[in-house]
Amino acid sequence: MITYSVALKSLHSFAIDALARRVIVARTETELFTFWRQASEEATCVLLLGSGSNVLFLENYSGTVLLNRITGVKIKEDSEAWHLHVGAGEVWHDLVNTCLEKRMPGLENLALIPGCVGSAPIQNIGAYGVELKKFCEYVDVLQLETGARCRLSGAECEFGYRDSIFKHNLRERHAIVAVGLKLIKAWRPVLHYGELSRLNAGQAIPRQIYDAVCAMRRTKLPDPSQQGNAGSFFKNPVITASAAENFLRRHPDAPHYPQVGGRVKLAAGWLIDRCGFKGYRLGGAALHDKQALVLINAGQATGEDIAALARHIRLQVADRFSVWLEPEVRFIGANGEVDALGVIA
Ligand code: FAD
Ligand code: EPU
Numbered sequence: 001m002i003t004y005s006v007a008l009k010s011l012h013s014f015a016i017d018a019l020a021r022r023v024i025v026a027r028t029e030t031e032l033f034t035f036w037r038q039a040s041e042e043a044t045c046v047l048l049l050g051s052g053s054n055v056l057f058l059e060n061y062s063g064t065v066l067l068n069r070i071t072g073v074k075i076k077e078d079s080e081a082w083h084l085h086v087g088a089g090e091v092w093h094d095l096v097n098t099c100l101e102k103r104m105p106g107l108e109n110l111a112l113i114p115g116c117v118g119s120a121p122i123q124n125i126g127a128y129g130v131e132l133k134k135f136c137e138y139v140d141v142l143q144l145e146t147g148a149r150c151r152l153s154g155a156e157c158e159f160g161y162r163d164s165i166f167k168h169n170l171r172e173r174h175a176i177v178a179v180g181l182k183l184i185k186a187w188r189p190v191l192h193y194g195e196l197s198r199l200n201a202g203q204a205i206p207r208q209i210y211d212a213v214c215a216m217r218r219t220k221l222p223d224p225s226q227q228g229n230a231g232s233f234f235k236n237p238v239i240t241a242s243a244a245e246n247f248l249r250r251h252p253d254a255p256h257y258p259q260v261g262g263r264v265k266l267a268a269g270w271l272i273d274r275c276g277f278k279g280y281r282l283g284g285a286a287l288h289d290k291q292a293l294v295l296i297n298a299g300q301a302t303g304e305d306i307a308a309l310a311r312h313i314r315l316q317v318a319d320r321f322s323v324w325l326e327p328e329v330r331f332i333g334a335n336g337e338v339d340a341l342g343v344i345a
Contacts, residue, residue: 012052088118
């Protein structure tokens with residue numbers, strides 16, 4: 001019989017009332033390896049977690065949650081760039097602040113993204129026209145069964161939109177333990193996204209961009225400490241050029257972003273919004289009233305409530321626009337990660 005003894009509510013941003021059998025904090029690579037092996041020898045499943053800002057617990061978790069809290073930031077510089085080696089358990093937003101305080105710009109568009117540095121490469125975090133890929137020199141990975149450590153170059157991480165090798169070949173039994181970032185000294189502002197384009201490219205300074213990004217995020221996105229959520233619940237759908245032509249003929253006002261190779265990214269938030277879902281509630285789950293792409297825990301939501309709302313939205317969007325949304329959030333069942341799309345399909 002499994003004894004569930006630890007509340008997970010404060011360990012993930014959806015704040016679902018789920019329990020785990022055990023939670024262990026790993027502060028070094030050795031601890032991470034040792035704790036993972038001990039739990040495996042006891043034949044319990046192990047879930048690695050950073051800040052829990054991109055997961056949905058569907059039910060109680062039967063195994064051990066291993067929190068990666070490996071810290072440390074080392075900085076080297078040469079004439080071209082600053083090179084940072086960052087422990088996977090560092091908080092991403094704190095790193096952005098540290099860099100700005102030390103006058104090492106580059107990360108300002110990625111301010112206020114919740115989560116740990118070690119989780120950032122997994123979905124290649126992105127916001128306001130910039131993705132982690134731009135800065136990632138390498139990712140250090142620990143093979144949890146053998147304790148072997150390897151370093152993947154940025155190219156080897158196979159970064160894509162909300163995608164990387166860590167969602168595919170290196171999805172299981174691998175822990176990211178450190179991330180190497182390169183911040184080029186010849187800084188250039190990235191101002192093409194949304195309201196940032198109002199800033200003057202010739203005069204904008206990193207702190208201004210940081211402030212603008214933080215202000216926009218605070219206006220649009222719910223604060224997880226007030227309303228449980230995991231940011232965008234779905235990915236923005238990327239459709240073929242011919243499907244996009246068809247779609248845009250019928251919806252010429254829809255926001256769309258041409259991609260390399262002719263495909264077109266649509267705004268899932270716009271699609272959901274157009275179905276009239278902002279503020280819609282189902283059980284304990286609801287859609288945020290300012291950003292239709294964000295599902296929230298409106299109070300006492302279960303993981304199943306959130307999944308049921310996601311299922312409903314996905315069907316309605318497909319019915320109206322013939323576009324099928326896919327979850328960005330990772331779903332966790334009793335014994336580990338489950339196929340999120342399978343759950344809501
Ligand atoms: P967790 O949720 O803890 O883990 C995510 C996944 O990675 C899980 O499957 C976990 O098992 C695995 N994992 C965790 N740590 C490791 C490790 N060290 N090694 C291997 N696997 C590991 N994302 C964006 O890209 N852009 C945004 O603008 C954005 N805005 C957000 C706003 C809000 C309000 C919220 C709540 C979320 C937002 N997100 C955004 C999503 C989230 O911030 C990112 O996905 C973040 O990188 C998750 O980090 P985490 O440490 O919380 O990961
Ligand atoms: N829109 C609506 N209604 C809505 C929401 C959005 O019409 O309710 C429209 C907006 O007006 C805009 C377009 O959709 O024209 C895009 O909206 P927004 O700029 O808010 O961005 P998003 O596509 O909803 C993406 C990321 C966010 C990231 C922002 C800023 C994904 C899945 N989401 O959101 O990332 O912060 O851009 O760059 O790519 C996350 O991944 O968790 C996340 C929050």
